Amino acid sequence: MDWKGRDVISVRDFxxxxxxxxxxxxxxxxxxxxxxxxxxxxRGKILATLFFEPSTRTRLSFESAMHRLGGSVIGFxxxxxxxxxxxxxxxxxxKTVEQYSDVIVIRHSMEGAARLAAxxxxxxxxxxxxxxxxxxxxxxxxxxxxxxxxxxxxxLTIGLLGDLKYGRTVHSLAEALAFYDVELYLISPELLRMPxxxxxxxxxxxxxxxxxxxLEGTIPELDVLYVTRIQRERFxxxxxxxxxxxSYQVNCSVLKNAKxxxxxxxxxxxxxxxxxxxxxxxxxxxxxxxxxxxxxRMALLGLTLGVLEGV
Amino acid sequence: MDWKGRDVISVRDFxxxxxxxxxxxxxxxxxxxxxxxxxxxxRGKILATLFFEPSTRTRLSFESAMHRLGGSVIGFxxxxxxxxxxxxxxxxxxKTVEQYSDVIVIRHSMEGAARLAAxxxxxxxxxxxxxxxxxxxxxxxxxxxxxxxxxxxxxLTIGLLGDLKYGRTVHSLAEALAFYDVELYLISPELLRMPxxxxxxxxxxxxxxxxxxxLEGTIPELDVLYVTRIQRERFxxxxxxxxxxxSYQVNCSVLKNAKxxxxxxxxxxxxxxxxxxxxxxxxxxxxxxxxxxxxxRMALLGLTLGVLEGV
Amino acid sequence: MDWKGRDVISVRDFxxxxxxxxxxxxxxxxxxxxxxxxxxxxRGKILATLFFEPSTRTRLSFESAMHRLGGSVIGFxxxxxxxxxxxxxxxxxxKTVEQYSDVIVIRHSMEGAARLAAxxxxxxxxxxxxxxxxxxxxxxxxxxxxxxxxxxxxxLTIGLLGDLKYGRTVHSLAEALAFYDVELYLISPELLRMPxxxxxxxxxxxxxxxxxxxLEGTIPELDVLYVTRIQRERFxxxxxxxxxxxSYQVNCSVLKNAKxxxxxxxxxxxxxxxxxxxxxxxxxxxxxxxxxxxxxRMALLGLTLGVLEGV
Numbered sequence: 001m002d003w004k005g006r007d008v009i010s011v012r013d014f015x016x017x018x019x020x021x022x023x024x025x026x027x028x029x030x031x032x033x034x035x036x037x038x039x040x041x042x043r044g045k046i047l048a049t050l051f052f053e054p055s056t057r058t059r060l061s062f063e064s065a066m067h068r069l070g071g072s073v074i075g076f077x078x079x080x081x082x083x084x085x086x087x088x089x090x091x092x093x094x095k096t097v098e099q100y101s102d103v104i105v106i107r108h109s110m111e112g113a114a115r116l117a118a119x120x121x122x123x124x125x126x127x128x129x130x131x132x133x134x135x136x137x138x139x140x141x142x143x144x145x146x147x148x149x150x151x152x153x154x155x156l157t158i159g160l161l162g163d164l165k166y167g168r169t170v171h172s173l174a175e176a177l178a179f180y181d182v183e184l185y186l187i188s189p190e191l192l193r194m195p196x197x198x199x200x201x202x203x204x205x206x207x208x209x210x211x212x213x214x215l216e217g218t219i220p221e222l223d224v225l226y227v228t229r230i231q232r233e234r235f236x237x238x239x240x241x242x243x244x245x246x247s248y249q250v251n252c253s254v255l256k257n258a259k260x261x262x263x264x265x266x267x268x269x270x271x272x273x274x275x276x277x278x279x280x281x282x283x284x285x286x287x288x289x290x291x292x293x294x295x296x297r298m299a300l301l302g303l304t305l306g307v308l309e310g311v
Numbered sequence: 312m313d314w315k316g317r318d319v320i321s322v323r324d325f326x327x328x329x330x331x332x333x334x335x336x337x338x339x340x341x342x343x344x345x346x347x348x349x350x351x352x353x354r355g356k357i358l359a360t361l362f363f364e365p366s367t368r369t370r371l372s373f374e375s376a377m378h379r380l381g382g383s384v385i386g387f388x389x390x391x392x393x394x395x396x397x398x399x400x401x402x403x404x405x406k407t408v409e410q411y412s413d414v415i416v417i418r419h420s421m422e423g424a425a426r427l428a429a430x431x432x433x434x435x436x437x438x439x440x441x442x443x444x445x446x447x448x449x450x451x452x453x454x455x456x457x458x459x460x461x462x463x464x465x466x467l468t469i470g471l472l473g474d475l476k477y478g479r480t481v482h483s484l485a486e487a488l489a490f491y492d493v494e495l496y497l498i499s500p501e502l503l504r505m506p507x508x509x510x511x512x513x514x515x516x517x518x519x520x521x522x523x524x525x526l527e528g529t530i531p532e533l534d535v536l537y538v539t540r541i542q543r544e545r546f547x548x549x550x551x552x553x554x555x556x557x558s559y560q561v562n563c564s565v566l567k568n569a570k571x572x573x574x575x576x577x578x579x580x581x582x583x584x585x586x587x588x589x590x591x592x593x594x595x596x597x598x599x600x601x602x603x604x605x606x607x608r609m610a611l612l613g614l615t616l617g618v619l620e621g622v
Numbered sequence: 623m624d625w626k627g628r629d630v631i632s633v634r635d636f637x638x639x640x641x642x643x644x645x646x647x648x649x650x651x652x653x654x655x656x657x658x659x660x661x662x663x664x665r666g667k668i669l670a671t672l673f674f675e676p677s678t679r680t681r682l683s684f685e686s687a688m689h690r691l692g693g694s695v696i697g698f699x700x701x702x703x704x705x706x707x708x709x710x711x712x713x714x715x716x717k718t719v720e721q722y723s724d725v726i727v728i729r730h731s732m733e734g735a736a737r738l739a740a741x742x743x744x745x746x747x748x749x750x751x752x753x754x755x756x757x758x759x760x761x762x763x764x765x766x767x768x769x770x771x772x773x774x775x776x777x778l779t780i781g782l783l784g785d786l787k788y789g790r791t792v793h794s795l796a797e798a799l800a801f802y803d804v805e806l807y808l809i810s811p812e813l814l815r816m817p818x819x820x821x822x823x824x825x826x827x828x829x830x831x832x833x834x835x836x837l838e839g840t841i842p843e844l845d846v847l848y849v850t851r852i853q854r855e856r857f858x859x860x861x862x863x864x865x866x867x868x869s870y871q872v873n874c875s876v877l878k879n880a881k882x883x884x885x886x887x888x889x890x891x892x893x894x895x896x897x898x899x900x901x902x903x904x905x906x907x908x909x910x911x912x913x914x915x916x917x918x919r920m921a922l923l924g925l926t927l928g929v930l931e932g933v
Binding site for chain 3: 354355356357359383385386387391397398399400402403404406407408410411412
């Protein structure tokens, strides 16, 4: 597969082979980094992180990945000091920054911004989130986390919990999981059920789907529980929100009937959807999940830069 | 020439030999970078970028140049989080930062700030723009861009278009071009003609000068058309501004009688002085011009740091 | 002594042996850096600088130290763009960032924040100031500066000038100086005398203490004069403040009866407590003091990372 110069805009652009390849490269890089302490595949290369919308977590993860590969980083963490204020088009900003760098990571509040950037740039562009649209590296690191924890994705029973109606993260993850032989439990309040067209699409691809509002009753079935936040603004009245919020908080009591091997994931940041008491259990996988972002992004940076010969 | 420790504050401090030397070093570094992929002349050296006034473009260009030389970067991108707020003098800030770094790049809204910084610092200081005063690396990269495109500067006919009255960029460029055997067309609305004293100075140095308000009629004469923005606030009334703006927009129709080899330049960011349709023509040199900032700044950083032996 | 993985939260956690060891390592690193120009002890390592409260000076000093060790830096310079806004706990932010880095430097407006960060993180955490509480690297660099200037700390007579009541810097320094055989002059307005319990603690440890309001009369006794700012807001009325301020400004006239070898220190930034005319005298040690932050922080970063074998 020739990855050099390729853009990473949406998981929908990825075949199953693409995904498997990225996960394999990420695993090799993680192993090699552990053995050697420092890599220099990207020595002399420059990553430009263009965060028109702030996201410290995602920015630091990409920057860490680039440094772990031995490369350098330039960029900005909010749009406030850019030429956008002077009326410059996004296309011009991209064509300018590509003169200074070898790969661009962009985060933008506008849907489609990353695709546009990829079209005008000659160097690879990686989407770090464009509005409510796509955040492909999150999906890849979610898959990587599961694969590292279980040694496989096929055969697992996975619960997706929270706002399944609007949640970008769970939509992308569900679509990617459809490449695998998985059983999905969609656990949400009535108001926030996963859109019908996504469910049908998943079923067509052979995913076994169960919709439920009952978290505690579903727990014993699950290998993975993927938790996302439920936002107050989705509910017409406060009382309804508080009721829902209470019944979807993951704590040790909720987990008492879980398989011993159940892993709890969360894209973070969390507010109170997972009680901190879960952190100290073997179920907690969410900080390991944060870590997984680094080898996955190392793989994507290294592959699109074309510097990973021999990995 | 001994460049180690030298400050770069104004192009007026440069002799023709200085300019030629910087352009030659920049060209060698660009070639060497292309061949080797990574350089390490500045390994272990630290650039401090002090942007009291934001300028993402210029900051990223300098940071890219330092990384391309194998060095590191520290700094800030706006004054909001500095000790300036606590009442610290600029001199103290500079004398502090030079304890942490090997070369300083400063951008400041106050005219003369860079000169002051250079006076108090023991390490080299490079001016990245001080108010409406000087921005010497822009002028050097403009010259470098022309030289790389034509193989020479002597003998060219160059048009300067736009706000020639207030435009810092065109004043500095015109003064530097006076070192060469060039013919200049000064194309501007009446209200924004180049100041008489600059024109006289250029003529004394032997530059052949033509002043005109007619862009389209002048196009066929030109080897280079250097476009700058015309700002609304320069005009007493909106109607006058709109009329002028319209007649100075560079598009494919305006360029229909141009020499095939005409190159269009612009310091960027542009708003609508050059139509994006020009981007796809062989005339467009402005993104190459952005790129030229990197080797030119590599040369200046490397020379003032004294790390380019053998280049 | 095993420093790998150790946190640096308060100077109170340090024994005299700890302090002496850090100063010795700092001196070796400074010497080695001067000889070799570039070190690579921290190659492949990543420092995360988490400045929830801005402090450009301290941040740049740590970043410079990490680069001088050959390492990389990620981070943020103010809390405005972090997930704190989304309601994330400090503990979660720390547990996230430690997945991206090898050592954390934190500055936070909340007293105890650094200690909390150290408790939740598995990687070392260095306190760069938490509210009015502790700023241990400032104290260590103060000691380092004195030791480098005099070759020793024992036997010196040191004056602490300014706001001795609220000043975090002078409290920490005084406590650390109590490990040595020193004589202290505490010079302050009545309103801002050092708290009684600190003085008693110092005396118990054998420090000879003199309290005085008279700066000029004390000058001839001193080897070191450590100046800090007196803040207007400490005074109930403006007239009182102005009187005090005037009598505590260090200028050449005040220093006329000083020992030739007297060194003046200041944690900076200064406003007008030291007149710039002092900068040009042999007494001025405050910019050298700024520089000392780099080798001291190099030592702490290198030791806690466990990468200084052989230093």
